[in-house]
Amino acid sequence: MSAPLLEVRGLARRFGGVAALDDCSLTVRRSTVTGLIGPNGSGKTTLFNVVTGYLRADAGQILLEGRRVARPDPARLYRRGLCRTFQQPRVFADLSVLENLLIASGRRRAALAGPRVRADDRDRAEALLAEFSLAGLADDPAEELSYGQRKLLEFAALLMSSPSLVLLDEPTAGVNPTMVRTMERHIRARHAAGTAFLVVEHDMNLVMRLCDPVVVMAGGRVIAQGPPGDVQADPLVLDAYLGG
Numbered sequence: 001m002s003a004p005l006l007e008v009r010g011l012a013r014r015f016g017g018v019a020a021l022d023d024c025s026l027t028v029r030r031s032t033v034t035g036l037i038g039p040n041g042s043g044k045t046t047l048f049n050v051v052t053g054y055l056r057a058d059a060g061q062i063l064l065e066g067r068r069v070a071r072p073d074p075a076r077l078y079r080r081g082l083c084r085t086f087q088q089p090r091v092f093a094d095l096s097v098l099e100n101l102l103i104a105s106g107r108r109r110a111a112l113a114g115p116r117v118r119a120d121d122r123d124r125a126e127a128l129l130a131e132f133s134l135a136g137l138a139d140d141p142a143e144e145l146s147y148g149q150r151k152l153l154e155f156a157a158l159l160m161s162s163p164s165l166v167l168l169d170e171p172t173a174g175v176n177p178t179m180v181r182t183m184e185r186h187i188r189a190r191h192a193a194g195t196a197f198l199v200v201e202h203d204m205n206l207v208m209r210l211c212d213p214v215v216v217m218a219g220g221r222v223i224a225q226g227p228p229g230d231v232q233a234d235p236l237v238l239d240a241y242l243g244g
């Protein structure tokens with residue numbers, strides 16, 4: 001069997017007296033939408049930050065397709081097909097919606113204006129805007145978008161890099177039910193096209209119908225993983241949520 005897309009082994013990260021990650025190990029296999037759940041403060045965002053190179057681990061290993069990532073660096077990982085969204089969506093507020101996609105292609109910001117934008121980048125960007133129903137807003141500054149639209153734009157922009165694995169940090173938090181369904185539709189469409197996902201999500205109904213397997217964290221480590229139905233029935237998981 002081929003190596004998993006992503007494997008982390010024994011990750012540790014402390015903040016002062018808090019062990020945000022404590023011997024955390026998990027695997028994301030190809031062609032999965034893997035769910036990552038756990039109470040607030042269980043280390044999910046810290047895991048994303050360490051895996052994507054925004055934070056250094058104190059200990060542990062990260063492997064991409066079986067190869068050790070010695071010094072995770074966000075830009076290099078992005079070029080290797082690993083990218084992520086943020087719990088609070090990050091877009092370039094003063095750039096237009098279209099420019100947010102063009103800049104995600106990795107070309108220089110100075111080259112955004114005029115004929116130096118590569119035609120294939122522009123075509124990809126316009127196709128993504130159409131796919132995400134943002135075409136009518138292409139020339140509007142991103143700061144004029146609603147919160148949900150910014151989350152969609154952030155998602156669309158990272159698809160400019162044709163990622164193999166996307167880490168989504170609470171993609172539906174704070175957005176209305178229509179936007180939740182829209183986000184789910186886009187995840188499913190990209191999954192069908194071959195992209196794998198690791199999704200931190202609090203909406204349990206969404207996790208149960210979208211994700212398999214589901215990984216559960218508590219206190220900085222993985223306490224359960226498996227098919228969604230099994231995880232939901234696991235007494236350890238119920239304890240983690242109810243026991244506080």
Ligand SMILES: Nc1ncnc2c1ncn2[C@@H]1O[C@H](COP(=O)(O)OP(=O)(O)O)[C@@H](O)[C@H]1O
Nearest residue numbers: 015018020038039040041042043044045046047
């Ligand atoms: N930059 C930071 N500085 C200090 N403590 C942090 C920082 N980031 C996270 N923590 C702490 O680490 C723990 C895990 O946080 P986090 O990874 O954000 O959890 P989750 O995303 O599961 O809610 C929490 O106790 C949190 O307060």
Ligand SMILES: [Mg+2]
Nearest residue numbers: 044045046087
């Ligand atoms: Mg978080």
